[in-house]
Amino acid sequence: MRRLNRKKTLNLMKELDAFPKVPESYIETSASGGTVSLIAFTTMALLTIMEFTVYRDTWMKYEYEVDKDFTSKLRINIDITVAMKCQYIGADVLDLAETMVASADGLSYEPVIFELSPLQREWQRMLQIIQSRLQEEHSLQDVIFKTAFKSASTALPPREDNTLQPPDACRIHGHLYVNKVAGNFHITVGKAIPHPRGHAHLAALVSHESYNFSHRIDHLSFGELIPGIINPLDGTEKVASDHNQMFQYFITVVPTKLHTHKISAETHQFSVTERERVINHAAGSHGVSGIFMKYDISSLMVTVTEEHMPFWQFLVRLCGIIGGIFSTTGILHGIGRFIVEIICCRFKIGSYKSTSVTLPDGHLNNHVPLMTDDAMH
Numbered sequence: 001m002r003r004l005n006r007k008k009t010l011n012l013m014k015e016l017d018a019f020p021k022v023p024e025s026y027i028e029t030s031a032s033g034g035t036v037s038l039i040a041f042t043t044m045a046l047l048t049i050m051e052f053t054v055y056r057d058t059w060m061k062y063e064y065e066v067d068k069d070f071t072s073k074l075r076i077n078i079d080i081t082v083a084m085k086c087q088y089i090g091a092d093v094l095d096l097a098e099t100m101v102a103s104a105d106g107l108s109y110e111p112v113i114f115e116l117s118p119l120q121r122e123w124q125r126m127l128q129i130i131q132s133r134l135q136e137e138h139s140l141q142d143v144i145f146k147t148a149f150k151s152a153s154t155a156l157p158p159r160e161d162n163t164l165q166p167p168d169a170c171r172i173h174g175h176l177y178v179n180k181v182a183g184n185f186h187i188t189v190g191k192a193i194p195h196p197r198g199h200a201h202l203a204a205l206v207s208h209e210s211y212n213f214s215h216r217i218d219h220l221s222f223g224e225l226i227p228g229i230i231n232p233l234d235g236t237e238k239v240a241s242d243h244n245q246m247f248q249y250f251i252t253v254v255p256t257k258l259h260t261h262k263i264s265a266e267t268h269q270f271s272v273t274e275r276e277r278v279i280n281h282a283a284g285s286h287g288v289s290g291i292f293m294k295y296d297i298s299s300l301m302v303t304v305t306e307e308h309m310p311f312w313q314f315l316v317r318l319c320g321i322i323g324g325i326f327s328t329t330g331i332l333h334g335i336g337r338f339i340v341e342i343i344c345c346r347f348k349i350g351s352y353k354s355t356s357v358t359l360p361d362g363h364l365n366n367h368v369p370l371m372t373d374d375a376m377h
Contacts, residue, residue, distance in 0.1 A: 033333060040329040047321045055314040058261070058306050067255050067301035074180045074253075074268070074297070078107065079156070079173040079219035082187060082291070083114045083212045083240075086170035090191040090201055093176055095183030107174040114169035114214070117159045124156075124216075127235035134230065156218045173218075175225075180297050187215075188290030211243040211289055220293075222253050222268035232272050244279040244289045251295040260306040269302065270295070 082089055086109040116124060172187065189211060190201035217236040221229070238247055250273040258265050279287050 032337065036329050036333045040325050044322055044325050047325070048318060051314070051317055051321060055309050055311075058308050061305045061307050063303040063305070064300050065303070067297075067299055069255070070180060072180060073177040075223055075225075076176045076178060076185065077219060077221045077225050078175065078185075079171070079217075080187065080291070081112060081114060081169050081171045081216045081218065083169045083214040084189075084210065085168070086111055088206050088210060089170060089172075089187055089189060091172050091185070091187045092192040092199065093178050093183055093185045094199060095179050096181045106176050107172055110171040110173065111167035112169050112171045113159075113163065113165055113167055114216070116216075117161050117163075119157055119160045124235050124237065127230070130230060131232070131235060182294075182296040185293040185295070186290055187213075188288055188292075208243055211245075212240055213245055213247060213289060213291055214238060214240045215247070215291055222270060222295075223256070224265050224267050226258070226263070226265055226267055229267070232270065238276065242278045246277055246279055246287050246289055247291045248275045249273070249291075249293045250275070251293060252298055253295055254298045255301040257301065257303045259304065261308075 076093070078091075091107055176185075188201055188203070189206050190203035192199055192201055215238055217233045219231070220233045221231045233249070240247075251270050252272075253268050253270045256267050256269045258267055277285055277287075279285055279289055
């Protein structure tokens with residue numbers, strides 16, 4: 001009884017077989033079929049390699065939402081060199097809440113030489129080339145996100161020459177924590193002092209002839225400091241054409257959450273608009289000489305996530321490639337063979353011309369004569 005059930009089950013499974021086997025004696029091979037098969041296998045191999053390359057690659061997904069974090073502090077990372085001595089200038093931040101952040105909280109003043117060494121000048125030139133390419137090809141920003149923490153540091157390398165030239169500039173570097181509201185970070189003449197109506201700078205003791213706000217921004221970023229990330233103002237250098245000159249940078253800061261396979265960090269991207277003008281009260285150009293960075297915080301937050309193709313999707317695409325090529329080449333081969341057979345049949349029919357045979361009664365027989373056994377031998 002069990003054997004009978006097994007046979008019924010096997011017969012039922014055979015009837016459900018969607019891949020019936022054809023005996024080899026009924027299989028006919030041809031040179032054209034072999035050529036088409038070779039082309040099909042080669043195409044499948046190339047497309048499989050290309051698909052595997054796509055599977056290994058990743059892409060960045062951007063999502064936008066409203067930033068609901070208003071209580072945390074915003075970190076500003078600064079590395080700026082000004083072509084004036086450190087005792088003549090001061091840096092601080094004043095936000096819309098009338099809160100002044102003194103530079104002594106996190107900034108350091110270091111006397112340096114403003115002119116770069118050959119190695120440093122080459123570093124700056126390469127950084128400026130990258131900045132210009134980033135402005136033209138925005139997709140390069142995804143590459144920078146992926147290589148964060150893996151690429152080389154973007155910090156200015158130390159001087160390789162032992163020059164005896166006395167320092168003529170001041171490097172202001174460090175970080176500050178400010179409120180997440182619009183504010184103004186500025187570097188101007190004189191040290192900052194608190195004032196009941198805001199703040200002031202002791203600029204009376206500094207001669208106007210010593211004013212020189214030529215500067216170089218080696219690094220400026222907001223949020224967590226991530227090595228390998230290039231910011232819009234990194235490598236910027238401005239040379240003042242007048243003693244009384246104002247440099248303004250209008251910055252829009254966008255909170256950004258970065259999630260890649262290597263890191264997960266909360267940082268900030270920003271866009272910037274630059275402006276510079278000479279202070280001339282007689283000509284109606286009022287203001288204070290210095291470097292002013294006015295920043296504003298965007299209400300939107302961007303989440304950047306590195307995504308990868310799932311393995312099951314890779315298998316589905318791979319099966320589609322193999323099955324599609326098999327089906328397409330089979331159809332094309334069948335159509336081509338059918339056309340060739342039609343053309344060849346026409347030539348064969350045209351090769352058999354009718355012959356005229358004279359009968360004894362004088363009539364003509366236009367039929368094709370039958371082949372006899374003697375003619376076949």
